[in-house]
Amino acid sequence: MHLKPPTYVDNAAVPEPREVLAVLTQHWKVIAFVTAAFLFFGVAASFLLVRPSYTSIVVFLSPHGSQTLKPIGSGLSAAMLNSPSLNDRIIQKLQLQTAWKLTTFADAREALKSQVQIEVSTYDVVKITVRDHNARLASDIANEYLNGLNALDTRLAESDAADRYGFLDRQAKQENDELRQAEDRLQELQRRSGLIDPSRQTAQAILNISQLHAVIAARAVDLQSMRRYASDTNPGVIQLRATIAQLERQLSDRQNDASPRAVGDIQIPAGNIADLALQHQRALREVTLHSNQSGQVMLQLAQARMNLMRTAPAVLVIDRAIMADYRSGPQRLLLWLASCWAGFFTACLYVFLGKAMALSGYDAASIRRLLRPKAGPGLNTPTA
Structure with missing residues (x-):
């Protein structure tokens, strides 16, 4: 059976909007079905596959209360909050590896980094935003950043005070x-x-x-x-x-x-x-x-x-994290709208491809025969 030679359409002819609308109207059932199918799967995925998330926020000023250290700017505070020692301390104290059911400690580090956002303003105000599927765990992580930063600043202050005291003690003896x-x-x-x-x-x-x-x-x-x-x-x-x-x-x-x-x-x-x-x-x-x-x-x-004997808190807290009552994600309406748009676009693409194939003279059987691998020399190719 020989293939029907394709009938080529003039490339210069551009379809008018009425023609496009006519094609879509002609296949509205297909478009509606595909769009409804995508919407159904989007709704199911938003309820079954995507877990709800909760957000906790902590706002504080950069540490300035240390008498032995120089004032710590917001940039240094952000660097201290991103330090591996502080993150490891939070993971170990809250047992995040077990809570998130991760196999390695490195995975817990990456997960914590992806769920925590640190923002620094020009007025030395630091904002920590933590998102997690567990509302209590999100607030505990945010508050633990405060405790960890306070402990780190206190340790640095005590170390600096001890070094200063030792130096002055030697100078006094001399x-x-x-x-x-x-x-x-x-x-x-x-x-x-x-x-x-x-x-x-x-x-x-x-x-x-x-x-x-x-x-x-x-x-x-x-x-x-x-x-x-x-x-x-x-x-x-x-x-x-x-x-x-x-x-x-x-x-x-x-x-x-x-x-x-x-x-x-x-x-x-x-x-x-x-x-x-x-x-x-x-x-x-x-x-x-x-x-x-x-x-x-x-x-x-x-x-x-x-x-050296004074242990005053250095972090000035503006807002401490509390357990969220309402979930902050996922945005199911946005997921549903995205599913509708994806279904409508896929359906339109299917309709236009089918129309283009029909105008080119190829049917489904001809497309399947074209996609078959060619027979090698000496082999007989079966004919339909």
Whole structure:
């Protein structure tokens, strides 16, 4: 049997809308049946195959209450919420692998990632949306994100506070040791030189030297007067000269004396006052410097100790998740409309293909024969 040669239609001829409408009207029963069939399967699938879902939402501000850490921005909060350690903690605590009947822990991670949506606004407001087929489980997951973020921020704050406290404790010990050494050097200088209060001791040394100068001058006048009527061998002249010599030695000792000083002697030679005062000022400045630094470090150490003992929540919750009373999905009306549209489109495509085949001269039997594989050489092809 030979195939009927197809009758080709002019490609330039474009069907008019009336012709298209006429074809659809002619096969309206087929279109209605297919559309109704798709709608029936869509309704059945929406009730039997698609499980209802529930949504829980948590809204909070980024953590800013940590005194040891810098303020955490919303971007860092989102990164902390997406951290594998936090997700694994939620999966293990709520036993999501068992609740979702998954075989591996990795599948539970992927399922949790697909059901959680984290949104960050420009005002450091973080919104967590959780969708699940179990309303209570959805709210538990959302609230557990809050608890996990709070625990993570607290752990970071405690770690930072512990490191800061350890560093300040070592600095305080070092400053105390340096302060003690500076005080020992100042004490040794005071014991060796006898210089305790440079200003008063300097004034006293100058006063003593002035008094000795005055006494020596007075004795010199007495000696000059005595020599007018007494010889040099006169006992009074000899005694007066000895007294003047002794006073001059005392004056020399008061002005410059390099001999070792006895413990408790605070009479400072005037010639050594400038050098000893400079040494005393440097030693005292070093003691004051280390004393101020030690006081500041001790104050910071006390604050670090308070931060280490304080456990205040860092997450400022705006809205905590509650169990949803109504399901948020699936949108059955949208599924039904999509099923109707898919059925109508499929039916129209079937009708137009059938019409095109009829216009081309091919029937169903001819199409089946064309789709059969060709026989090889030497084989007899059965004819109808």
